[in-house]
Amino acid sequence: MTDHREREIIQAFVDLSNELVDDYDVVEILTRLTTSCTQLLGVDSAGLLLANGRGALHLAASSSDRAHHLEVLQLQRDEGPCLDCFRAGEVVIVPDLAAETERWPQFCRAARDVDFRSVHALPMRLRDTVLGTLGLFGEQAGRLDDEDLALAQALAHVVSVAVVNEKAAADLATINAQLQHALTSRIIVEQAKGVIAQTGDLEMSVAFSVLRRYARDHGRRLSEVASEVVGRQLHGATLLAHARAAAILP
Structure with missing residues (x-):
C-alpha cells in the first residue's frame, strides 16, 4: 500500500468519524460512503440499497447516474447481485458479468449497456440484521483483492452503525424507524434534485452537486435544504446562483 493511498484511507475514516460526532445528516453519510468507495477501491461507481421496516429495499445513495439506474433496475426487475447479497446476507462477487447472463439476464444486459463489466455486492448489517x-460497479472485468474487499466492508460497517445509531442498536423498532427516516430523507433529496435540474436545465447528477454544495457551504443538513427546495421556501435559482459563484457551474 502506497503512503498516498494509506493517507486517503485514513482521511476517509476521519471524515466519517467527524460526521458522527454531532447531529449528523444520514443522507450525507450515505453519499460519502459511495464516493469514498470510488476514490479508494478502484471501482467506477457505487450504489447503496437500504431496507425499510418491512424488508423492502430502496435506493439510498449512488455515486453516479449509471449506478442509480442499475440499482433501481434491480429493484424493478427483482434480480441482480445486490438483491442476492441482501437475501443471503453474504458478499456476492461477480468478476465478469458476461458469464452470468443466465443468472441475471435483465441486469447483465442493463449493466453492459452502461459499460459495467464487474460487480461486488457487500451486505450492510448490524449484528444479525x-x-x-453496497454495490460496487467496475468498467473492467476482474475481482477486487481481499484487502480492498475488507476496506469496503469496513466502510459499510461504519455507515451501518451511523444509520441506526449505535446507542439504540438493540431496539429493532428503532432500527426500522431510523432506516425509514434515511429512505424518506433520500426521497426528498431526489425531489429537490428534480426541481433544481428543471430550473437550471441540468442533469440530475449535476443538480445533486449543486444541492450538496449549497448545504455544505451554509453548514446545513442536506435533507433540510432539500425539504425547503421541495416546499418552495428556498428557490432553485438561489442554489444555482450559489453554484455559479462557487465555480461548480459555468
Whole structure:
C-alpha cells in the first residue's frame, strides 16, 4: 500500500468519524460512503440499497447516474447481485458479468449497456440484521483483492452503525424507524434534485452537486435544504446562483 493511498484511507475514516460526532445528516453519510468507495477501491461507481421496516429495499445513495439506474433496475426487475447479497446476507462477487447472463439476464444486459463489466455486492448489517447492500460497479472485468474487499466492508460497517445509531442498536423498532427516516430523507433529496435540474436545465447528477454544495457551504443538513427546495421556501435559482459563484457551474 502506497503512503498516498494509506493517507486517503485514513482521511476517509476521519471524515466519517467527524460526521458522527454531532447531529449528523444520514443522507450525507450515505453519499460519502459511495464516493469514498470510488476514490479508494478502484471501482467506477457505487450504489447503496437500504431496507425499510418491512424488508423492502430502496435506493439510498449512488455515486453516479449509471449506478442509480442499475440499482433501481434491480429493484424493478427483482434480480441482480445486490438483491442476492441482501437475501443471503453474504458478499456476492461477480468478476465478469458476461458469464452470468443466465443468472441475471435483465441486469447483465442493463449493466453492459452502461459499460459495467464487474460487480461486488457487500451486505450492510448490524449484528444479525441485514440493513441493505453496497454495490460496487467496475468498467473492467476482474475481482477486487481481499484487502480492498475488507476496506469496503469496513466502510459499510461504519455507515451501518451511523444509520441506526449505535446507542439504540438493540431496539429493532428503532432500527426500522431510523432506516425509514434515511429512505424518506433520500426521497426528498431526489425531489429537490428534480426541481433544481428543471430550473437550471441540468442533469440530475449535476443538480445533486449543486444541492450538496449549497448545504455544505451554509453548514446545513442536506435533507433540510432539500425539504425547503421541495416546499418552495428556498428557490432553485438561489442554489444555482450559489453554484455559479462557487465555480461548480459555468
